[in-house]
Structure formats: C-alpha cells, structure tokens
Amino acid sequence: MKYLIANWKMNSVDLDVWEREFINVVSSQNNFPKSDELKLIVCLNLYDYYVLSKKIKSSKNAIFNKISLFAQDVSQHEEGAFTGQISSKFLKKVGIKGSIIGHSELRENGDSEKIVFEKGLKLKEDELSNIFCIGEALEILENKNKKSFLLNQLKTFCKNNVSPDLLAYEPIWAIGTGKEADSENISSSVSIILDFLEEKKIYCPVLYGGSVSKSNIEEIISIPGIDGCLVGNSSLDGEQFAIIASKIKS
Numbered sequence: 001m002k003y004l005i006a007n008w009k010m011n012s013v014d015l016d017v018w019e020r021e022f023i024n025v026v027s028s029q030n031n032f033p034k035s036d037e038l039k040l041i042v043c044l045n046l047y048d049y050y051v052l053s054k055k056i057k058s059s060k061n062a063i064f065n066k067i068s069l070f071a072q073d074v075s076q077h078e079e080g081a082f083t084g085q086i087s088s089k090f091l092k093k094v095g096i097k098g099s100i101i102g103h104s105e106l107r108e109n110g111d112s113e114k115i116v117f118e119k120g121l122k123l124k125e126d127e128l129s130n131i132f133c134i135g136e137a138l139e140i141l142e143n144k145n146k147k148s149f150l151l152n153q154l155k156t157f158c159k160n161n162v163s164p165d166l167l168a169y170e171p172i173w174a175i176g177t178g179k180e181a182d183s184e185n186i187s188s189s190v191s192i193i194l195d196f197l198e199e200k201k202i203y204c205p206v207l208y209g210g211s212v213s214k215s216n217i218e219e220i221i222s223i224p225g226i227d228g229c230l231v232g233n234s235s236l237d238g239e240q241f242a243i244i245a246s247k248i249k250s
C-alpha cells in the first residue's frame, strides 16, 4: 500500500472545482491506482471538512469516495480554557480520522518535542491516527548533525505506547520552497528512520514531504523505503493532486 497526503494548510480551495478536476483525471486514466493500492488523505480545516465529507459520502466515484479526511493539528489538552484549540475528542466526534502532528510550521510556532508527543498521546487515547512529521533545518544538515537530530525526534516521540501511524520525513528547507531534497539526502534519512523503527519493532510507512510535484513524484516514489508523499502546494489543485496520485504505483 502507498500513501498520498494533501496538506491544504490555511489556503482556500474551491471544493467544487477541486472535486471536478480530481475526478476528471481519475476518469480519464484506465490504470489509476485502486483504493487498496493507494490511500489518499486530505488534511484540511474544519469548515472544509464539513463540506468535503458530504461530497465524499455522496460521490459515485469509487476513488473520491475513499478519500480519508484528517486535521492539520490537535490539542495536547483534554478540554478547557484553550482558546482556538481543538481536542482529539472533538475531532473524533465529527468523524475526522486523525491529524498531522509535528509539522515544522507548528514546531516553529512553539510545538516542542514534548508537546508533539503529548499530541500523539491524545490521538492514541481517542483511537485516532497520527501523521508524525520530522525533518531537519538546513543549518543542521550543513553542520552534519542530521542523524542525531532525527534520532532525537524519533526517540522523544516513540515511547509509552505512542508511535507513528504514518511518518513523514520533511526537511524544513524543502517545504514550500520549490526545492525538493535530492534522492541521496532522502535515502540517507530514510535509512536512519528505518533502522530506528526496526530496532524498536515499529512498523510504519515512511513518506517524504517537501516541494513534491507532478514533475518529481516518480523520482521520489522510486527511492527505496519511501511509501508515499505528503504534498502541500501541489495538492491545492485537484488536477495536479490526481496526476501525482496517478504516478504512484504500488
């Protein structure tokens, strides 16, 4: 099974257009990956969730109909006076299947390794899935500190029965910059991650994220150990997202 995740962030997406363009590509291709070969996830805001979940439920298109919807963040708290935050209980109540945690844009805003772990714990308690993001800044890469940095992110998260359900390796300098990481860097990060997971006996698909587009998806998905991608900018357009999906073969 391969995975393709859209992270719409705080962008506005015209859901009617997105659906139409996505389905146009799916219907025009005879060998578009089936739902048991490629899992599609869209991470979106709550308003879009409300609208898109209805469209998905009523869609006659078998691929569109199987898209799972996730949040982009979750609170580490149970409930209470936490203005603007959303608890995992609430996500579950409205039907959201899980959430991204540890995205670098949230880490930049104050999510420490401890907070990311606590968010993972809350999702687990409510039986929701996590998409756990890790990745180094350019300075860390240049100072050759990538391995210890990634291992620290992994170690502080994988404890007390918390572990990634999907793990996205996203080098910070490749996110939203149009500058994807080269295959060699992705490969070396993937082997650091896979060695760690194997040692801890954790099975979880490893994804790459950072400027994935229809022109580099084939190269990225062919890297050994990569089970899918997390896509920001190129997922805002239903056509692009479907083209990327069509190029992922299991």
Ligand code: PGA
Residues within 6 Å of the ligand: 007, 170, 174, 175, 176, 177, 178, 209, 210, 211, 212, 230, 231, 232, 233, 234
């Ligand atoms: P990008 O975003 O594809 O626009 O680089 C990736 C992400 O934020 O995860």
